[in-house]
Amino acid sequence: MLRSFSWPILQVKRMVDNNSGGEADNFDWDTEDDLEIDNYAISAPSGLSTPCGEAVLGSAEASSSGNSPNSKIIDHFVGMGFSREMVAKVIEEKGEENSDLILETLLEYSASTLPCSSNSKLIDHFVGMGFSEEMVVKVVQENGEGNTDSILETLLTYSALETTAPVQQNPDSGNCSSDYEGSLLNDFSDFDSFSETEEIISPSSEEGRKLLHLTKMGYSEAEASVAMERCGLCYLIHICNIFLLMVGRMSKFHLDSIKDPRLFNCCIENGPDSTIEELTDFICAAQIAKAADALFPLEDKPFSNGSSHKKRRNWGYDLLLRKKKLKLEKRFDEDDDVVHLPNPMIGFGVPNEPDKITHRVLPEAALGPPYFYYENVALAPKGVWTTISRFLYDVEPEFVDSKFFCAAARKRGYVHNLPIDNRFPLLPFPPRTIHEAFPLTRKWWPSWDTRTKLNCLQTCIASARLTDKIRKALEDSDGEPLLGIQKFVLEQCRKWNLVWVGRNKVAPLEPDEVEMLLGFPRNHTRGGGISRTDRYKSLGNSFQIDTVAYHFSVLKDKFPGGINLLSLFSGIGGAEVALHRLGIPLKNVVAVEIAEVNRNILRSWWEQTNQRGTLTDIQDVQELNGDRLEQLIKNFGGFDLVVGGSPCNNLTGSNRYHRDGLEGKDSALFFDFCRILDLVKCIMNGTKSMIV
DNA sequence: AGAATAATGAGGATACCG
């Protein structure tokens, strides 16, 4: 019942029906990996000890009345949800130096005072969570104020009734037994279609209230709309709140982590199996990660030996996700929503091949503006593409192997909402075979190496030792080498993309040869202080220009005056180069790229090609929040195209150590793509309707 | 000389296909 997709074309044309309609998974209420509240209590304080989340900071500043030395620290803790008096008292007692100690004490106090706090305080507490005052008063009267758990349960049940009753008749919904969470989860996790869900849980009369509710909780209005549009996040938050209340704390800090888009994934992946335990697991992991961020300011980087702080940003997830992965593996065995890769891998069609598809029906939510284009490796672990598609408005991925465009294979999936008729390729055609690409090597090519295409260009090259070993093995045999040797050599050549450069001599490709194969201008990545290793790495992570340009070509007619481009994970500028080579003028380009070498490459290409538009580079996708986007969009009136190929290193088979799927610390940045795309859509639609 | 940076070599696992 769940996870049924609507990829019309795929279903009709390519998919052998695999929708066997498995039974609904049963609920998993076991507590095999119980959340340890102790752990939580330890981890969270350290995280809270330093100002970290924007929201926390923001609220602290907003409410800050003076600049006395400890007003800030008081505000800090007040921002976490503690009362001002209590914070002041504790700071008086313990001094303001040791924030860990302060927090611990605060927690002790609040744990002991919460249950017997004054009636009005208790009511405020729940009203602060978004319940209406009347409802809270009523429920507190019914339940007595001693048992906050049952108050919350009842509140949740009531509010669920309030929103679902008009549409859905649930005979059990009247009682507030312990399985209420189950029914709630069933309701909100019915993700068959978001629009349907939306109808059920947010009838139009409720919408404004919910939006208000979310904005009150610290969401920007745009984010709140996204959340509501997506899956009725309100329920999710309620459920998380149960846990937070149990732990005895409720603060913006927590909400911050709930806002993490990965939570969507957590819930959606688990579907009806989502348990409180899993959700709380998730939050806990998020807290740990956040705690790490807060604990170690940017100056000292204990986890990374020098480079990205992205690494530690996500390390807290590892614990959880490893656990979760095991569970998922079990479940996915029965799951049959696996994306089948097309064979031949030509997507909706490639130049010079028959079987083109020129028409498809996109889900309404997917329609632009803006156009979007997302790319990643085709051969990702099971379920990854299903998730990606689900997050990108259920658009069917287009799987294309670049071997139909150039002399090297590159199997990639692209999710986009571009038109697909009247595509045209870049001219001149690049070399399509190894011999065309490297004519000088032809005379060294042995007859038994029958390759005509290279394999995927990767980020690493074969070692000198390997090519030496191959040379020796070949020299040892007179004339035609033994079949065993041939097989070994061929295997290594395929694995490492070796080419023949002399008698018995194979070699890895040079960086400029890779540039040529990928469709970049020669020396695109050369010079400017970039090491050879980095060149290989950047190139190996890049788009194949001819392939991407073929997909982008449909934009040429639509944007004769030029295009505004938001390029996420832009790397060495594959999207920019592709558009440029198509002759589509680049008006305003915002490129987000973490690696400095890559930003330099793009910047120098930009200058060398005498671009007349403006290039804005941003270092980290995390910087690109609603405010920043709003400002950018206001400046030049919206993006026409949002492009991104998020990190694949946790998806690719080449990764021996951390092939963790979409949850991997780098590949999880996919969710930032979604977040940003959603924001862009919201802001642009918002501005349009305001103008009109 | 010692620290920072770059190059090197070794090293499975997953998933698909026939």
Add this chain to the structure above:
DNA sequence: CGGTATCCTCATTATTCT
């Protein structure tokens, strides 16, 4: 069930920089 492909990471060593 073997054959095959995969935008790779880690520890160590070499090189460059200060």
